[in-house]
Amino acid sequence: MNCPQVLPDLKRVIGGEGRALLQRFDLLRPLVEQMVTQTVLADVEISDQDLDQARLELLDQRGYERLDQWSELLHEIGRSHQEVVDRLAGVIRRQSLMREQFAAKAEARFLDRKHELDQVVYSLLRLESSFLARELYLQIESGESNFADLAKRYAEGPERNTNGIVGPVSLTQAHPDLVEKLRVSQPGVLLEPFKISDWWLVVRLERYSPATFTDEVSDRMCREMFDAWVSEQADACLEQLQIPSHEYDESIDSEPMTAFSDFSISK
Template identity: 75%
Template sequence: MESGSALAELKRLIGSDGRALLNRYNLLRPLVEQMVTTESIASTQVSDEELDQAKLGLLERRGYEELEQWPELLTELGRPEAMVLDQLKRGIQQRSTAREQFSAKAEARFLERKNELDQVVYSLLRLENRFLARELYLQIESGESNFADLAKRYAEGPERNTNGIVGPVPLTQAHPVLVEKLRVSQPGVLLEPFRISDWWLVVRLERYSPATFTDEVSDRMCKEMFDEWIAEQTATNLSRLNGNVDAKASR
């Protein structure tokens, strides 16, 4: 994939003064990014069926149920139909282009990032007092009290508002010490209190969901790689526009 004509078009439209003005207001990068993206997806066709599915998806996200309600949605949005359809087409083109260019590499990327994609749900009590943490651990372990009630009463973190439940979240989102404990824990097993920084934690893994390579995950990997390629092309074009490419590279 190349993006040469986007740069040539921009050079034709604006001079050095125009580039300086756009840079000043941080508008040049998003403009170049949009031009590179538009050029990269321009040859990707969108079928009527794909567009109808996209329209139905937008309708459902806005609380509607069928395509016949499309005029009502347009009224609610207050935007011209052509503008809305153009945005939907663009989304379809980006997904299709990403699949076409990167689907062969999607599974390898998934395997590299699998640990980051695994999901967990766990119960958490975060306390400053070591002895209170131990006491609450014993109450839960013996069945004298349940996690949710104690979290609402004693937890000193945001889990106080969720009955102690955290997740589902990516496993690696947690502190590295907690990640390692969750990784080797079994669902339903209460962990003895342990310290992280200034906190004492009482934790129980509720559910561990290893990531699997589905069509949805494949699309996500393709999108990530497509976005990275767009960012690289944008940076290259910006460098050329601003005259920062060395003599060797420009030959």
């Protein structure tokens, strides 16, 4: 798949004013990305067995047990056979292509991003007053009060509505200073109050779950790399759309886009 395969269709079907209107409402890029994706997926072959398995999985998700109940499912969801089969085929093709092209690179990407994928659950009290933070810390530490009750009564952030519990969330979603404290904390150990920006925090790590390289994570890494490749192809297409057509024709002859099979993407 390369950019010249998408651009002629865009220019033939949508004129310059139409493209400008799509661009104005941030619709041109999603359209180009979809065209790139659909064009490259069209070359991926799938078997009837794979499609039947996908149909069975969809039936199971909806509470059905057998393939001969397919018509009942279609009636329930209000879709035609062809609509659903085309959607399932697209999912299968995408997954097959991503694995074929990127599975060998998935673990390396996982290791690069592992610190972003680790999950934590922690209890949090966010307070403006350093004196109140210290008092509540002592109450929890001594066993006089529990974290959940104090959070419902005193917390000044959204944790007030969750009994002070935050997560499970990616470790990197927290403030960098809080991340560093959570990284070195032991589950169940209450941290003394500390200040971040305008807030005093009382924190206790409840659970730290290091990310592991599973099949599900591998697929996620493949999906991220595929999406990055599609984004790069869309960038190239959109750049070509900004130049006069005669220059565009010359650029095809002199500088063809990298073929899909090369899959050269930058980190």
